[in-house]
Amino acid sequence: MSTGEELHHLREHYAGHPLLESDLDPDPVAQFRKWFGEARESGIPEPNAMTLGTAGADGRVSLRTVLLKAYDAKGFVFFTNYGSRKAGQITENPSASLLFPWVALARQVEISGRVEKISAAESLAYFLSRPHGSRLGAWVSEQSSIISSREVLRAKYYELKERFASGEIPKPEGWGGYRVVPDRIEFWQGGEDRLHDRLVYSRTGEAWTVSRLAP
Template identity: 50%
Template structure:
């Protein structure tokens, strides 16, 4: 398979310094709304990268569930590989790949646990099947056969058929406190526009990066 000629031009527009607000969350909100309005697949999907004790990076896709000036929030099993890695090294990277709009957003920061009351509020808002799945799956643990997972799900479904599903003690969330945010807009002839916001106390430094 020859991939050397797999390329295309990026022609949907540029990004200029005068277009940028003082705070990156304002631009992120604008871009996210445009991604949602464009009806692209999974606009809130983000790749999150963590590292293990040996410095080996790991990536996986999760869904963004909330963001504001205080950071980006996602939820997970606290026994999962990503949660265990964040316990040992709270540095994290997020990446939003909005290919259809020829855009990317890259975030770096420090992850901290979300308070239990926030976790409970979100868990209670999930469909019951998703709540049961959280109980059924020992995320990242080795599983000898899918039928064991399915059997556990059915068992729990019967157990809680007429009851509310309680919040598992092993399920929680993380808020990423942002250190930097980079906005990438594709440009013709590979002359892409890249702007990096870097936190400086209560303000943000903005730099243009070469593509």
């Protein structure tokens, strides 16, 4: 097989500390907090950028990057347009996965579960914390719809800029947050000679159990 580039030789040596069961917090969200803190401290760009995987009723999977904006025992929250492609898929099939690809740290975290809309009050509180330009942006774009040109977007941007020149920009009706309520969270740590660690928390009711998976 020829790729035209020598991709076959692109291989990293992972020599991080192994991830042991005894290292894990019994609470997966506390464990996530620990790793997320380490990702932030490492200086990698946008450690809260995560890949969101969804599939609609047709079973066709799609992925995109979104930003984690909050997390706690209830779940992991991102914000988007409720009329977007992802929103349509979530309505048809409220199961999703999130992946944090912290490749520079030889780590990844995969979170799966049921997706629910957060309350309008929670979305509003976050919207009002956003800078002016981001608030305007939420109004400009009917995310995932086909547009005839970039110019259309620019024209709408200037029109809305004028409309909202004075006063607060309200939250658009069709914009808000989703929460992924996890029932499975897997922590992956790259190890030497491909002896990677995979520790997965699975939820039954309110209880979490941990298993080790073959890498």
